[in-house]
Amino acid sequence: MTAGARFGAELQESGVTFRLWAPAAKRVEVMLDRAYPMQAGPNGWYEVMIPQAGAGTLYKYRIDEELEIPDPASHFQPQDVFGPSEVVDHNRFEWRTNEWRGRPWQDAAIVELHVGTFTPGGTFRAAIDKLDHLRETGLTAIELMPIADFAGRRNWGYDGVLLYAPDSAYGRPDDLRMLIDEAHARGLMVFLDVVYNHFGPEGNYLHRYAPAFFASAHTPWGHAIDYRVPQVRAFAIENALHWLKHYRFDGLRLDAVHALVETGQPSVLHDLSRAVGRLAAASGRLIHLVLENDDNRASLLDPLTDPPHGKYRAQWNDDYHHAWHRLLMGDASGYYQDYGPDPRRHLARVLASGFAYQGEPSPHRHDRTRGEASGSVSPLAFVNFLQNHDQIGNRPLGDR
Structure with a gap:
């Protein structure tokens, strides 16, 4: 050992x-x-x-x-x-799509999908019945909201505590493999949303026997994870490889990496990207890594290098959504205040050069500067969207 x-x-x-x-x-x-x-x-x-x-x-x-x-x-x-x-045997499943190697990133038109609410059945197998519909709409990729095991039968997914286990409320591991296999048979990529910035509170015993998992700092959702510790860093990187190898996901979306308080040196994000890049090179697969990052760090993005080599294919572009929301809804609450009084100016900058905030002071953040220059980054690095789970489901007063 x-x-x-x-x-x-x-x-x-x-x-x-x-x-x-x-x-x-x-x-x-x-x-x-x-x-x-x-x-x-x-x-x-x-x-x-x-x-x-x-x-x-x-x-x-x-x-x-x-x-x-x-x-x-x-x-x-x-x-x-x-x-x-x-104990799970990951080699028992008989894949139909062994020749699948993925699709180029420029093909990606993504639907975000919550397994529990996507169908009346709320399972991996039930979702298969709607794959033809998704393909016919012109979508090319499915992004599953987090499925890591959580307490109970209903959860948004962002309070997972057992990060290697697909939640049993949605089915067994082979049911997840069947969903991915059927998606690939229809030419659809499948991405997974993963959460490495905190663990959910219920069912988490790590504080008792491995307190070194946690830094002294906190995130808005729980104790920060300490990626300066080699074993903790390995836990996250192995987890990413676990989903990509055993389930053949085509990529990962890393949740709220701005809340990774102790990333270590080199950053765990760098090491994770390199590990995934080695897997992609060895398998001949196209694997795409995408960030959610409120900090707008353009220096983390490289959509053109394949396989990944320390950076990330793209980032969810919150600026695009927020500017449109401010323009169409007139909402000036919270972070939407940053996109007035002329949202059109922010939209023009987003469309021309990536981020709206590229180092300017953010009123919502008490005039702390936000972002890095992104004008030289390929437009492929920006996942523009008009809605996602945060803006649909996380409204402060519960409205939709």
Whole structure:
């Protein structure tokens, strides 16, 4: 066992190797039919190989003989976040679209999709029935709002606590693979929204056995994550690769990276992009990484280099939406105040050179400067939209 050991349960021909990074624990056991002590290794790792375990095995970890927890890198939680984790065989699914290598970024016309509300059934399989409709409208890509396991059956997705596990409310792992396979069969790319700036509050036990996950700072949604810690950085990068390799997503949208308080050096964003770039090069796939970044950092964007090599294909362009909203609705509340009194001027700049704010003071941010010059960046780096989940579902008074 090394400091670079992978997170979670690893299915092998001879059984399952269970690993947990628990630097604050004195003793860790994996709970199957009984408690199996795990061997303590360097840098806070615990590991044990169980020959009789296999795909479908349910397990928990027990910390210091008192607290039973799911695997923080669980690949599936059939009984929700408080139940046992399940060992998953990612090689069992028979893909129909093995020749799929993706589509060029310039083809992307994206629909944002919440699995639970997209159909009456609210599942991965139910969404398949609407794929033909999406294709016929001229869309070329689906972006799933976050599906990482959350407490309960209904959630916006941004309070996930078990980041490797597709939520059981939507179906099993192979149901997600079937959705992606069917989308690819219709020429549709599938992206996933991932959240690396915080963990949801319910079902999160990391503070007890791995407090090094967290920085002293806070985000608006919870404790900030400390990516200066090598194991924490590896957890996020492995997670990105997990979705791209095991489920064949065509790309990721990284949520609110401006709220990554402790990114480390080099930034975790840089290292994640390079890791994904290596996967794309090795597999021959077109993989696209997109940011949400309120800071408008044009220096993070490079839509033309393929595969990614430390930067990101594009960014959601909030300025485009906000200027249109101010123009059409006259709304001057919150960040919309930044786009008056003449929203047309901001729209013209967005269309001509990317961002509306490229280093100017932002009244909403108490005149703190916002953004970097973006005029030299390809227009392909800007995902312009007229609505998304924030503006539809996160209105302060609950209106739609």
